[in-house]
Amino acid sequence: MVYQPRRVPRHERLALRGLDHHLTCWGPSAGTPWIMLHGWADTSDTFQFVVDAFGRQRRVVAPDWRGFGRSQWQGTPYWFADYVADLDALLDHLSPAEPVSLVGHSMGGNVACLYAGIRPERVVRVVNLEGLGMRRTRPDEAPARYRRWLDELKTPPTFARYESLERFAAVLRRRNPRLTEDRAAFIAASWSKALPEGGYTVSSDPAHKLVNPMLYRRDEAEACWQAATAPLLLVLGALSDLASQLGDDASEAYLRAHYPTLQLATVPAAGHMLHHEEPEVVAALIEGFFDGPMA
Numbered sequence: 001m002v003y004q005p006r007r008v009p010r011h012e013r014l015a016l017r018g019l020d021h022h023l024t025c026w027g028p029s030a031g032t033p034w035i036m037l038h039g040w041a042d043t044s045d046t047f048q049f050v051v052d053a054f055g056r057q058r059r060v061v062a063p064d065w066r067g068f069g070r071s072q073w074q075g076t077p078y079w080f081a082d083y084v085a086d087l088d089a090l091l092d093h094l095s096p097a098e099p100v101s102l103v104g105h106s107m108g109g110n111v112a113c114l115y116a117g118i119r120p121e122r123v124v125r126v127v128n129l130e131g132l133g134m135r136r137t138r139p140d141e142a143p144a145r146y147r148r149w150l151d152e153l154k155t156p157p158t159f160a161r162y163e164s165l166e167r168f169a170a171v172l173r174r175r176n177p178r179l180t181e182d183r184a185a186f187i188a189a190s191w192s193k194a195l196p197e198g199g200y201t202v203s204s205d206p207a208h209k210l211v212n213p214m215l216y217r218r219d220e221a222e223a224c225w226q227a228a229t230a231p232l233l234l235v236l237g238a239l240s241d242l243a244s245q246l247g248d249d250a251s252e253a254y255l256r257a258h259y260p261t262l263q264l265a266t267v268p269a270a271g272h273m274l275h276h277e278e279p280e281v282v283a284a285l286i287e288g289f290f291d292g293p294m295a
Helices: 044-053 080-094 107-118 139-154 165-175 181-191 218-227 242-250 252-258 279-291
Strands: 010-016 019-026 034-037 060-063 100-105 123-129 192-194 200-202 232-237 262-267
Touching (some): 010 080, 019 044, 019 080, 034 044, 034 080, 044 181, 100 107, 107 123, 165 181
Parallel strands (some): 034 060, 100 123, 232 262
Antiparallel strands (some): 192 200
């Protein structure tokens, strides 16, 4: 059994900075859209569960990031700043004159919060779903990181092959037992592509799996977060292990010190993939925040 969308999406193509991007769109084609940004190896399609749970129809546009889903692969290692620039180009096309509301999950949440500080005039509100940045690094980690990168360039990573979509869906449910059977089947179809020799694999460029040779510099991300002026709702899954991995950098005191407009919410029965697990709760939080009075 595969999840059946209640609000049927449209699929569009748009060239952004030299690469062909796939967009999943819901609702009217006019008006200032809500922009929804997926996480690593996810796709725009799987915001379907949240869009279906909205109380009324909205104009929503969700891109597949470069090299993910049905957007074009670049075939070389990916640079995180390109996602920020792709978002900037997308807004030039969709809403050049009006600031927009952003929803981002995980990697998409990190892009949204960086962008809100880099271009504060272009963002009116942000909902960040489990996008807490990455682990703080030390300079002495650089030699090992570069060695790992060089080794991976010689033996490029790949994604696994699955003999059927049903098998892929079963793997997804084993990894995340909070997924319902119908949503797992929908996600498996959204995340996969058929192989010429038979079977399926993840519809993402394996180059995304290459480690970044440049260490994550959390201080720079924090400077962007602190420059944001748009109200921010940070939504965490109570069953997620992301915050525990980050330690003090995910404490409420830390978050309030670095996100000047922060509001916090927790989804009790969800982990990191909270938009897949509890879409009704996530949809209500987004609508309440975006439709409510400005702080």
